[in-house]
Amino acid sequence: YIEPDYSYDEIKLLKFYSGEAILSLVEFYEKTGDEKYLNAAIVSQDYYINEYVTLMDENYYPAYVPWHTMSLYKLYIDTKSEKYKDAIFKLNDKVIEIQNQDGKPYIDYLGRFYDPDHPEYGPPNSGSTAPQVEGLTYAYEIAELENDYERMYEYKKSIFLGAHNLINLQFDGADMYYLSHPERVEGALRFRVDDNRIRIDTTQHTIDAFSKILDVFKLD
Known part of the structure; x- marks a missing residue:
């Protein structure tokens, strides 16, 4: 050391x-x-x-x-x-307690993990949403092993809301209308709805989260 x-x-x-x-x-x-x-x-x-x-x-x-x-x-x-x-x-x-599950005050906030009453927890971004989503898939697996149906429901809802938030941050289609060279970023993930930075860590966290979702929920 x-x-x-x-x-x-x-x-x-x-x-x-x-x-x-x-x-x-x-x-x-x-x-x-x-x-x-x-x-x-x-x-x-x-x-x-x-x-x-x-x-x-x-x-x-x-x-x-x-x-x-x-x-x-x-x-x-x-x-x-x-x-x-x-x-x-x-x-x-x-952690589910700090997730935006009602899309207020803006629908773009739906699914992100952020508590405005506790800014010391850090700002919302894809680099925090993606790991939380991945972690929840592991928690879901344990709930499933234990036949804890209430937690299975709550965790699954949270997982897919978080996944929705991440998908909403992806540069894709008509959403790229304001970019001079959309072909350079198509498919990439923004750091936040108001921050167009593309970071390696947030990209990999999102890949890990979606890979785990596909595995746990047997999605094609």
Whole structure:
């Protein structure tokens, strides 16, 4: 480990990347069969269950939900420990609360994840919507395994509203009327409805989300 020679917000960075790190440990265990990686993932995940689930009211930040959902999903499948399933449900029940599900005040906002009462959660953009959608598909799978029909309904509704929002951000057809060279961006995904930037991360997150939707819901 090399300590950076510049200042940084460790707590905020961990909210983004701790779940990714745990997920990588579990996947490495699945590839190698070496339980030291599984044990490391369990120790770390248990810490973050306390930080991000038990102490959710103090530490909540939506960006940590999808990555921890994926790592919790893997741990639940591998260990069958109920604490991981319970954490998945609590995290995703909470994140749905910030999704725009009524298309107000503008229909373009329908499906995005943003709470105007909590701007500290970050601005809405495709780079946040897509991971939330992907995370919810993992949560849906667990709800389906548990025959939790109420959560299956709520998660599926949220997933497809989020997918609608992402599709609405795609450069396509008549929506490109104002562009000088529409052929250069056709099919690409805007960062936000009022921001035409095209980013690699938001593109890949959307591909991952849609690939998971196709897999989970057996869509052609």
